[in-house]
Amino acid sequence: MTTSQEGLLAGTRRALLHRIAVAQAEGRAPSLVAAVVRDGRAVWHGARTSVEGHAPDENVQYRIGSITKTFTAVLVLRLRDEGLLGLDDPLEKHLPGTGAGEATVAELLSHTAGLAAESPSPWWERTPGSLRPELADVLGDQGAPCAAGRRYHYSNVGYTLLGALVEKLRGVPWEEAVRCEVIEPLGLERTGVRPGVPAAGGWAVHPWADVMLPEPAEDFGRMACAGQLWSTTGDLARFAAFLTHGDDRVIGVETLREMRTPSAPAGPGELAEGATYGLGLQIQQRDGRLLMGHSGSVPGFLASLTIGVADDVAAVVLANCTSGLMVSQVASDLVRIVADAEPRIPQPWRPLPEVDSAVLELVGPWYWGTSAFALRLTADGLVSLGPLSGGGRRSRFRPNGDGTWTGLEGYYAGELLKAVRRPDGSVDHLDLGSFVFTRQPYDEGAAVPGGVDPEGWRGIA
Template sequence: MTTPQEELLPGTRRALLHRIAVAQAEGRAPSLVAAVVRDGRTVWHGARTSVDGHGPDETVQYRIGSITKTFTAVLVLRLRDEGLLDLGDPLEKHLPGTGAGEATIADLLAHTSGLAAESPSPWWERTPGSLRPELADVLGEQPLLHPAGRRFHYSNPGYTLLGALVERLRGAPWEEVLRREVLEPLGLDRTSGHPQAPHAGGWAVHPWADVLLPEPVEDLGRMAPAGQLWSTTGDLARFAVFLTRGDERVLNAETVREMRTPAAPAEAADVVDGVTYGLGLQIQHRHGRLLVGHSGSLPGFLANLTISIEDDVAAVVLANCTSGPLLSSVGADLVRIVAEAEPRIPDPWRPLPEVDAPVLELTGAWYWGTHAFALRLATEGGVSLEPLSGIGRRSRFKANSDGTWTGLEGYYAGEPLRAVRRPDGTVSHLDLGSFAFTRQPYDEEGSVPGGVDPEGWRGIG
């Protein structure tokens, strides 16, 4: 059930309602529904106009199009976490004979496989999936338009292959696996492959007149893993919480963080808002904040899921029209309205329960050449390294059992950090992926590659 809307201030609720009202009216959508999530709970739901004569609530289904891809990506990453595949594996290793087997699993997830954007004619979104019963019918005679792994090129057939991969390794239909492994554990009982009442009908709105045409509802068949699903604002709000925090029953927090990490660049034509792609998630910078999620569309429907991890705010927006309101902008605006009107209250600072003395000894200023950095002990047990100027490479590091650390983000993601000690046990320097960090700029007491000029620092007169 929706958390009482009084949890948001009246001014915030009015601003949210105004935004979706403008989107529905100017976009000429037969209906538009939205929900906002904060701190892991749905705190607002809004709707404009009606479905079957009633204002749609959080239980009314809309088709969500390519948000389906995010669900498919979750299934693939479950296979990886169980050790059944590696993201670097070529598809051919697990699903031979497709003609696109040189692409890796990661390539397919990040849309860098080189596959075409669409399946061969006829237009797959408006024709029955029975016209494409085999993977060869989805891929066509020339599946690859670009070399695998070389460029971002959004591909619906690529996610068809990922769905087929799930079916091959699980030995069951994609939708059955999805329900058993994701929908049921997360309580998404109003998300399904086919519409279940109450649901919205899909409409085309005439571009030059205020009249409607019903859109056909097609079973996408083999293309289902790319866009088949129907869902609700209630279910997608819960899915947003999962994509923010993880759930050990499905994917842990570290893996969903991996999904949210850029894995592919954007094409030059798509970089206006800094859009990139992770593993089944779109990533962009808008309004000065990092947003992750996915948009979706099929004839008669538009959908968007937008999450700001830093603000712990997410928005879901659904509409039943083929074109009209730009829901990615609406979703970003809903997040911004809440984040700016009612900024997140930070967790209270608390001291560590215990001190690791050897690690505490390493905290403070370090120098990479003449660049000043600070090493800090993090409350979760790792460390962070950040430039004192505020400009430059920074990263958080997780602790390993052998006394070293591994980078979690940015330039140092995956790179090893260790303290190098002298025979007497004192610290000589920090080694970060072969970079030497010393206590003073080019410290004579440290081990500096290339050595330190014996005449030391000097002026030039």
């Protein structure tokens, strides 16, 4: 992916540069590098430095910490898509003897398994992974601090188990699996478990003095799948484009939609207000915009990959300091700057190339009791059902190939929509999870549960 500085207006480019310059100066980061992706390609790259002697470019590696978890999640979902596991499978079914076998794959992916956040002492991010050669050393004898399936509780340990699951089912080390199945197909040539030249050094900046201390760069061993990877803004820009648009060589858009679906609300103080977690992706509302991606933090490095899906704008921010810089806020600001200054120009409207007459027969107004809804056929082959006005339950539905549709979001996610026909083939009503939608409010000619008063509608006697 090449970087096109001509992809944005001059005023937008200056606003982006100003934002990262302020962040690097006020956050006292030795260096900061950033990229913006729009419509699937990198359109801007910027960097600020005070230590390395020259500003880093999109090929300089930084450690990306927990963004590694998204790579691991992709590996697990590939296994699911191949039929080698189910998201509701308990870990014990595929990886026995861990002591956490009752946790499901989905709970581990979404940090709702109730497991401890960290491995037992010593501090795993600043000590060699050789101190924890086995899963038992990662888990220790610490109990689960939260009930499984009840709440979000971030767990590096949980993702270590997922890495071990990948190794068991693939028969190769996690490092080999992520390289062969994600890194190489997506062309992430500067992403790997160990740094190569050029790479930034990690620093701790003293909180009360403008002095620095080098941080160790440990190999995390078994916990590598939770935070080991090194990457660049160039590679993460490609990864952001993949997370937005999918790539059938890795996973497709339907699986990505699952990754972006919230799995459990965050507890007080755990994530920013309005934030939650999907299957390997953090999800939040900020400035009225739905954002998703992942942040990363290990001693010496901070990272953020943030995607505004509706705007098709993503931002990557990497810095080589332990703390002091809110990289996720900077990344979301970069998305906002581009989305607000240069709003996405929609594709031209085009009619459908073909349409099923049986589906076309169903579009238009329907009534759930006395509430007016509209069923629409959309250009992507889905149907949508939502209130004609105001708020209320709404969802898109994907076709199942048998005249039924399955809900994709909201109250109707996973629910079945079908047209119920009379013996003569005409449509009597729509059935949505047992709710009846009729062409007229409480249509007396339709099979409305409870029946319709034979005297019909009336005024005050």
